[in-house]
Structures are given as structure tokens and as C-alpha cells.
Amino acid sequence: MKNINRLLIISLIIFLSSITNIYGETKDNKDIHNILLINSYDIDNKWENSINDGFKESMKNNPNINIKTEYLDIRNNNNEKYLRDFEKLLNTKYRDSNFDMVVTIDDEAFNLARKGLLNKNSIFYKKIIVTTGVSELISLTSEEKEYITGFMDGRSKIELIKLITRLQPQVKTINVLIDDTNYCKDIKDKLLGNRYLLDDHINLNFIEAKYENEILEKIEDMDENNEALLICGVFKDKNTYDYANSEEFISKIKKIKHIPIYTSREDYIGKGVIGGYIDMGSEYGKSLGKMVLKIYKEEGISSVPFINRVGANYMVDYNQIYKYDINPSDLPEETIIINKKPYDLLITKNERIQVYLIIIVLLITMLYIITMMFKHRKNNIKNKKLYNIAKEREQLKTDFIVNMSHELRTPLNIISSASTLLEMKVNKNEKVEKEYILDKVERINKNSNRLRRLINNLIDITKFDSGFYECRCKNENIVYVVEDIVFASVDYANEKDIEVLFDTDAEEIITSIDKEKIERVILNILSNAIKFTNENGKIEVRIKHDDKFVYISLKDNGIGIPKEKVDQIFHRFYQVDSILSRKNEGSGIGLCIVDEIIKMHNGKVEIDSEENKGTTFEIILNLSNDDRIDDDTDNKTDRNINDAVKIEMANI
Incomplete structure (x- = not known):
């Protein structure tokens, strides 16, 4: 008896639910619209997703419109059998759904819906089809025009x-x-x-x-x-x-x-x-949404004509x-x-002004350098003996101009390329990995240091010529000065598996020097040693002294210098490698600055080199004390020593 009562109660509930559903569909669902949105590709396709986003954005204030989305995944399954099976799946999946409109995005989705438009067994049978993104012109039959509208991927x-x-x-x-x-x-x-x-x-x-x-x-x-x-x-x-x-x-x-x-x-x-x-996908989606709303509002597609492509x-x-x-x-x-000339840049006004300013600054710099070169030449041809030397240096200056253009252009190109890549990633709204950004920033920083090194050398050369370069000497422990520079440069040598050894015959050798200038001398010679020493090589830095002099030697087992060129390496703008054959970067003025600085300390630089066996630089300084005693540690210089190393080593 209890089972019979239970069955009666369940039957009554089902009956009442059926009546409620029928009544609800008749009354409550009268203004409800269901849309089946079909994409040709997959859920990760950005362009179609932008259309989806724009379409749904235009629908956000219309809660009476329900949207179901399906993806054809046509890139992985582009054959007739798959399309037939996909349509069968839709027929089964939405058999009991009352879709009154189908929205298609791209060619394949439209063709799928169009084929089923007049097929009584298809879910698309006589459904309104609104399409966009179709790349070919569509010619509709009179019967199709009653159900199909949209707009092409064209211009109007x-x-x-x-x-x-x-x-x-x-x-x-x-x-x-x-x-x-x-x-x-x-x-x-x-x-x-x-x-x-x-x-x-x-x-x-x-x-x-x-x-x-x-x-x-x-x-x-x-x-x-x-x-x-x-x-x-x-x-x-x-x-x-x-x-x-x-x-x-x-x-x-x-x-x-x-x-x-x-x-x-x-x-x-x-x-x-x-x-x-x-041509923006989100705008297409918004326009698609407006078209759908207009169809629903006026209950038909007669007021929304098909917009075909304009071939312009x-x-x-x-x-x-x-x-x-x-x-x-x-x-x-x-x-x-x-009206765009080949050399015109397609950039904003402000960017164009910045480019022009950079070009002007570079031209002024080059003109100034060239002016100084010719002035130097004029002074060197006062007598016949110096004429031959001046003629030889004139060729060096010409090479220097070409080399200088290369030295300026190479890091600028790298900086510009890295900046452009980052800008493209940002403009395309692509997700950028942290490592990718850091890599590009590192390239920018490294090549900025190369430019800074070059500019510093140019400024110092100009100061030497004009007599404004000066050394401010005071008592320093030269052992600490050299040791700090050597250890700060070890990492750069390790990158080429070069062993660096440091030795001294005393822990404290006090002499009067300009600490910053001597650091720069050691850095320049050390960077050359690392640059021209092959992998698994060795660099030895030794300090010794006697009653009158301090001897600092830097020895490597690198490629060496030909005997006939050893005497010329301190000449301004001279490089052992020719412009066309050299394998390493450099402006050819670093060793000239080294020689000038040591001379201002009343010292000298001696060089001993043999090709393919190595080179030894020996700096000889007077062992002299200045009346000024500085007992404080020069923390400021110590704090900046790594920056100085980065700049000097930037061309390695």
C-alpha cells in the first residue's frame, strides 16, 4: 500500500512539473533567446576570442539572451567525415534545446551551418544565421536570404x-x-x-x-x-x-x-x-552583437542586409x-x-625629434673628433721629419673614423633591437616571461656600458689634447688598489675559463697616486689580457718594489703582438688588427690613455710580447710619499669599483 501511495505521489509531482514547464515556456520564456555561437578554430585562437569578447560585451545588458559556444577545431580536424560527425554531435547535444539563432565566426563555421540550413534533419534547419569573418564573397539564393545575414571581412x-x-x-x-x-x-x-x-x-x-x-x-x-x-x-x-x-x-x-x-x-x-x-576582432564582435540585437528587436533579418566586401x-x-x-x-x-621617402621613419613626432637630436649629437661629436684630428695633424707637420709620421697617423685617423662609426652603431643597433622587441611584445599584449625581459634589459645595459666606455675615452683624449686632464695624487696602498681591481675582474675571466693569479712581495706599499686613474690603467690592460687570451689560458698579476720604484706586471699567454708592431700600440688610434680583419671590439685609444696617465705619474709602461706566446705589460712608478696623509678608507671608490669594471669590460 505504501509503495502504491509513493508511486501516486511521484506521478503527481511529474504531472505538475510538466504543467509548470509548459506554462513557464509559454509565459516566462516568451522573450528568452538562445544563440549557438560556433567558432572555426579552438578555444585558444586569439582573433576569434576577441570577436567572442566583443560579441558578449555587446550582450552584457541583455540577460534574456543565452549564448552557447562550440569550437570546430578545424586546424586539427579538417575533413568531411569530421564535420559530419561534429554536426551529429551538435544534433545530439542540443536536441532538446530551442535555438532561434546561430552565430558563426570564420569560413568553416559558416559553411557548416549553411549546409544544414535547408536540411530537416539538421539542428541548423531554417535557423537565422548571422556570420562574420568570411574571407570570400557570398552569393545567397533567394531562400537563403530569408535566414542568412551578417558582414564580410571587408571594407565599407x-x-x-x-x-x-x-x-x-x-x-x-x-x-x-x-x-x-x-x-x-x-x-x-x-x-x-x-x-x-x-x-x-x-x-x-x-x-x-x-x-x-x-x-x-x-x-x-x-x-x-x-x-x-x-x-x-x-x-x-x-x-x-x-x-x-x-x-x-x-x-x-x-x-x-x-x-x-x-x-x-x-x-x-x-x-x-x-x-x-x-580590422579589429573586438569591433567585429560588437558590430555582430548590435546586428543580433537589431534582428531580435525587429523580429527578423529584413532590416539587417548582408554587408559584402568592398574591394578597396x-x-x-x-x-x-x-x-x-x-x-x-x-x-x-x-x-x-x-609620399614616404625610403629614409623616412614611420614614428611619432616626438620620436622623430629624438632621433634627429641623436643624429645631430653624433654628427657634432664626429665633427669635433675630426676637427681635433686635423688640428693634431697640423701641429705634427711643422717640420719634414714629423711629416712622415703625420702621414702615417693620418691613415690611422681614417681607420679610426670608420672604426668609431662601427663602435657607435653596433651597441646602438643592439639597444634599438632589444627595445623594439620589447615594444612589439607590449603592443601585441603578449605575455612576456620575466627571463625574456631580463635578457633584453641585460643586452641594453651591456651595450650602454660599451657606449659609456667609448664616450669616456673620447672625453679623456680630448682633455689630454686640451691640457685639462689632471691627476690628484695622495698616499695609497697600491697593493690594495691593484688587488681590488683584479678580484673584481675575476668573473669576466672565468667566463672564458681563464685562470687569474695575483702575487705581491709585500702586503703594504704606500706611494702617491691618483687611485681612480691607476684603477683605470690596470682595468684597461687587464681587459685586453682577457680579451686576447684564449680559453683555459692564464693571467698573472704581480707587484714588487725596491727603494725607488714599484713594479706592477700583468702577464698573459694569449695571442701576443707581432714584433714590428709592439712599438706602435701606444700611438693614438692605433690597433694591431686591421679594420677589415680584427676579431675583437675596441676603439684603439685605450692604451694611449694608459700611457698618458702613467706619464702624468712620472712613470712609464714597458711591454714585452711574442706572437702566439703572450704579452707582458710592466708599469713602473716612483715610490714616493705625498705630504697629504689620508687615513680614511675611500668607500665611495670601493662602492663604484664594480660599475667601473662593468664599463671597462663591456667590450669583451
Whole structure:
């Protein structure tokens, strides 16, 4: 008896639920709309996802619209059998679902839905299909036109309006200049028909005229800060009844108002106007959503005609985008740039000014260096004996100019390339790994140090020539000075598996030196030793002294220097390697600075080298004490020693 009662109760509940569902569907679901959104690729496809996001963004204020999304994964499964099986899956999965619309993104999704449109056994049977992203023109039958609408992956005048608002966001009113031809009337009808695709704050003002003076009269009242012109027609001269010259017509407009001018006509391109097109997935999605809402609002697709492709290429005048302060990065990739010379840079005004300033600074620097070279040459040819030496150095200076250009260009190119790569990653909104950023920053820092080293050497050479270079000597423990530099450079040697040894015959040798200058001398010779010593080599740094002198020797077993060139390596701008054959970076002025600094300490540098066996530099300094005694530790220099090492070692 209890089982019978239980069955009756369950039957009653099922019956009441059925009645409730029927009533609910009749009453509550009357205004509910279900959309099946089909993507051709997979869930990770960025372009389709941007359309999805734009589409769903336009639907966020419509809770009565339900969207189900499916992915064809066509890249991995592009065959008829898979498509048939996929359609069967949809038929089974959504058998009891009441979809009143199918939205497709891309060719394959549209073709799948289109094939099932007139198939009674398909889930797509006589469902409204709204599509976008199709790359080919669609020719619909009369019966298909009752169910299919959308817009192509093509260009239309409405897209040109969107371009204007993107390039110049301050524009609120776009004045469309049309003539009295049927062509222009059709443009007007289509723009008005698709007006709902634009943002609400954009105003379209149509100016229909036959003569150019009628246009010019109406332009006088326009606000050049908030308005733009879109020329779609051609106009006549009222006096001659001939068609107005397009370039003269544009010139007359600009004399009245400094207003941006766009056009859809080829005969105005290059005459002072701007044009272009932008293809953004999110904008397609938003437009798709607006189209769907319009269909639901008016209960049919008759008010939403199919928008086919317009076979046009949009062009932008290089001179005009800078005149109206338009950011070139906002232009679509396929835009054709006219009036752009090969050496013109497609960058913003500020970036162009920065590039020009850098070029000017470099030219001034090079001119200054060349001026100093010729001045030096003039002083060296005062007598016949020095003439031959000056002639030889003239060739060295020429090589130095070429070398200097290389030394400036190489790190600048690396810095520019690293910056460009980072900028591209940011502009594309790609996820950038921390290691990737650090790698590019390290390249920038390293090559910045190379430039800093080169500039420091150029400045010091100039100071030597002008007599402004000075040494500020005081009593220092030279053992500590050399030892600190050597140990700070060990890591750079270890990168080539070079062993560095340091030895001294005393822990404290006090003498009067300019600590910073001596550090620089040791660093320069040590960096050369690391640079020209092969892997698994050895560098020995030794300090000894007697009653009069301190001897600092730096010995390596590197590639050595040819005997005939040993006496020339301290000459300014001289390099053992020729410009065309050298394997290492360098400006050829480092050892010249070393020699000058040691001479200012009343010392000398001796060199002993044999090719393929190694080189030994020996610095000989007077063992002398200055009256000034400095008992404080020079912490400031110690703190900066690693920076000095980084700069000096940057060319390794």
C-alpha cells in the first residue's frame, strides 16, 4: 500500500512539473533567446576570442539572451567525415534545446551551418544565421536570404568612419561631402542604414552639393577641433561648370579651416587628405552583437542586409599623419603609405625629434673628433721629419673614423633591437616571461656600458689634447688598489675559463697616486689580457718594489703582438688588427690613455710580447710619499669599483 501511495505521489509531482514547464515556456520564456555561437578554430585562437569578447560585451545588458559556444577545431580536424560527425554531435547535444539563432565566426563555421540550413534533419534547419569573418564573397539564393545575414571581412564606408574616430578620438562630427549622383546617394543610404554600428556620440552630417563654393560656404561654420571631412563626391566650379581640380579644392578648404580631410576617392589621394581602414576582432564582435540585437528587436533579418566586401585599399599620406599629429602605430598593418621617402621613419613626432637630436649629437661629436684630428695633424707637420709620421697617423685617423662609426652603431643597433622587441611584445599584449625581459634589459645595459666606455675615452683624449686632464695624487696602498681591481675582474675571466693569479712581495706599499686613474690603467690592460687570451689560458698579476720604484706586471699567454708592431700600440688610434680583419671590439685609444696617465705619474709602461706566446705589460712608478696623509678608507671608490669594471669590460 505504501509503495502504491509513493508511486501516486511521484506521478503527481511529474504531472505538475510538466504543467509548470509548459506554462513557464509559454509565459516566462516568451522573450528568452538562445544563440549557438560556433567558432572555426579552438578555444585558444586569439582573433576569434576577441570577436567572442566583443560579441558578449555587446550582450552584457541583455540577460534574456543565452549564448552557447562550440569550437570546430578545424586546424586539427579538417575533413568531411569530421564535420559530419561534429554536426551529429551538435544534433545530439542540443536536441532538446530551442535555438532561434546561430552565430558563426570564420569560413568553416559558416559553411557548416549553411549546409544544414535547408536540411530537416539538421539542428541548423531554417535557423537565422548571422556570420562574420568570411574571407570570400557570398552569393545567397533567394531562400537563403530569408535566414542568412551578417558582414564580410571587408571594407565599407562605415569602416572608414570608424577609422576616423580611431585615428582622431577628438572628432565628434564627421561631415560627409556628397554630390547629386546615384553613387553618392547609395553611400548615404548605406551609412544611414548601418549607423547603429557606430558609437552613439558620433554624428554624421551629410552635405549634398553640386558646386564647390556651396561646400566652402558650409565649411566656414565648422569646428576644426571636433569635426572632420569625408569626401565621397566630386564637385564643379560654378563659373566654368568644369569639375574642380581636386588639389585646388583641398587647398581652398584648408585655407578656410585647418580640418582633417578623409576620402573614399582615389583622385583626392596625395592631394592633402587622409584615408585608412582598421580590422579589429573586438569591433567585429560588437558590430555582430548590435546586428543580433537589431534582428531580435525587429523580429527578423529584413532590416539587417548582408554587408559584402568592398574591394578597396586604403592609403594614408605620410605628410598628413604628422601634420594632424596622428600616431602611425594606430594605422592597420595593410595600410599603404604614400609620399614616404625610403629614409623616412614611420614614428611619432616626438620620436622623430629624438632621433634627429641623436643624429645631430653624433654628427657634432664626429665633427669635433675630426676637427681635433686635423688640428693634431697640423701641429705634427711643422717640420719634414714629423711629416712622415703625420702621414702615417693620418691613415690611422681614417681607420679610426670608420672604426668609431662601427663602435657607435653596433651597441646602438643592439639597444634599438632589444627595445623594439620589447615594444612589439607590449603592443601585441603578449605575455612576456620575466627571463625574456631580463635578457633584453641585460643586452641594453651591456651595450650602454660599451657606449659609456667609448664616450669616456673620447672625453679623456680630448682633455689630454686640451691640457685639462689632471691627476690628484695622495698616499695609497697600491697593493690594495691593484688587488681590488683584479678580484673584481675575476668573473669576466672565468667566463672564458681563464685562470687569474695575483702575487705581491709585500702586503703594504704606500706611494702617491691618483687611485681612480691607476684603477683605470690596470682595468684597461687587464681587459685586453682577457680579451686576447684564449680559453683555459692564464693571467698573472704581480707587484714588487725596491727603494725607488714599484713594479706592477700583468702577464698573459694569449695571442701576443707581432714584433714590428709592439712599438706602435701606444700611438693614438692605433690597433694591431686591421679594420677589415680584427676579431675583437675596441676603439684603439685605450692604451694611449694608459700611457698618458702613467706619464702624468712620472712613470712609464714597458711591454714585452711574442706572437702566439703572450704579452707582458710592466708599469713602473716612483715610490714616493705625498705630504697629504689620508687615513680614511675611500668607500665611495670601493662602492663604484664594480660599475667601473662593468664599463671597462663591456667590450669583451
